[in-house]
């Protein structure tokens with residue numbers, strides 16, 4: 001045997017080994033399970049701003065003491081001399097500014113009469129130095145904190161202390177029926193765009209909240225016995241004479257909300273590795289089951305659910321539901337046994353928001369269809385998957401065709417800013433119904449809506465997608481110019 005032959009044999013052996021290695025790797029890639037639950041959020045967390053909240057809940061005083069630190073990096077491209085935070089709780093201060101005090105909601109939200117809530121700012125510090133603050137709107141829902149000029153790419157730490165007074169009110173923020181509801185209660189950064197900070201008003205119609213994803217670490221002390229439903233992974237860390245201490249982490253979350261009650265029962269389920277927990281006065285187990293079903297359907301259609309946990313809870317407010325990252329509030333009446341079909345649809349819509357709001361954010365004030373119509377359409381897909389074509393078609397008739405034929409007494413379209421809607425019913429028909437009709441039309445024309453929505457979720461995960469982003473990607477995926485269709489359904493009065 002001569003040397004060349006030995007060398008050739010060696011190469012043959014190495015080649016064979018490489019082939020085997022590639023084959024094994026290929027088999028592994030094909031056979032490996034999906035991403036671990038919450039992996040998308042964990043991966044996205046690197047480099048995001050970090051909120052730390054220390055919260056102490058004192059139900060006897062209807063109060064929540066808040067101490068917040070925010071590690072902030074200026075990614076705006078402009079040098080900033082102030083940060084603007086949303087302090088939505090202040091809107092509940094007067095009947096003129098409360099989102100719960102419009103005629104259509106007042107009696108349901110304030111059965112005992114008006115009750116004020118507020119956020120009292122105790123101080124703000126930038127890099128450890130006391131900082132000047134000033135409210136930018138009459139309702140005090142946007143507060144500017146002056147800082148030393150912060151160039152693009154530079155970082156700093158903001159500390160803020162405040163006290164939230166919870167109103168006796170059945171709304172996103174409030175106390176009612178033994179449930180303490182903290183939706184859009186904690187101060188968070190506003191969004192900086194086009195050279196300025198957004199200061200949208202707390203519109204009573206629609207969800208006026210726009211925010212960027214950040215990481216949240218929350219420690220919450222409550223009197224013994226209070227269960228906590230929250231964004232993120234919430235653990236009862238310890239109990240002592242001061243009460244129960246919850247510890248919560250929520251990576252890459254667009255907001256942080258929670259609710260507390262001593263009266264809830266708890267039910268659990270698991271789907272795709274995601275821990276699902278339901279808290280309610282009754283039928284918690286049904287809700288956990290529906291949430292699991294919805295996660296399964298949407299995971300297949302739109303890609304992995306982003307978080308490790310999903311929590312749904314019963315809330316006393318006059319809405320079907322309200323979405324927060326990893327958390328769904330669903331209205332009390334829907335939890336009764338005879339309402340369970342409605343609860344299932346409410347949860348199907350709200351769980352869809354985990355993709356169309358929490359994962360992919362959008363301008364909920366000026367383009368309300370971009371999360372509502374998508375979630376409504378996803379709910380229809382859920383119904384088809386879960387209950388078949390006939391159930392789906394029935395829902396299309398009531399939720400889409402009927403709103404298309406309705407006489408709408410106001411000059412509004414699905415892309416009308418929420419502040420221009422005069423009634424909740426009109427808002428629902430136009431933004432949800434007619435908005436989803438646009439999506440049905442896209443699917444009828446192209447047959448590619450599911451593929452588009454999956455790509456939309458991948459492309460804009462953990463960011464804010466503009467309407468232009470939506471339409472550009474739609475053209476790319478379908479290969480068709482759907483701009484005229486979009487104008488027709490979203491911007492044209494019928």
Ligand SMILES: [Zn+2]
Nearest residue numbers: 349353372375
């Ligand atoms: Zn919705």
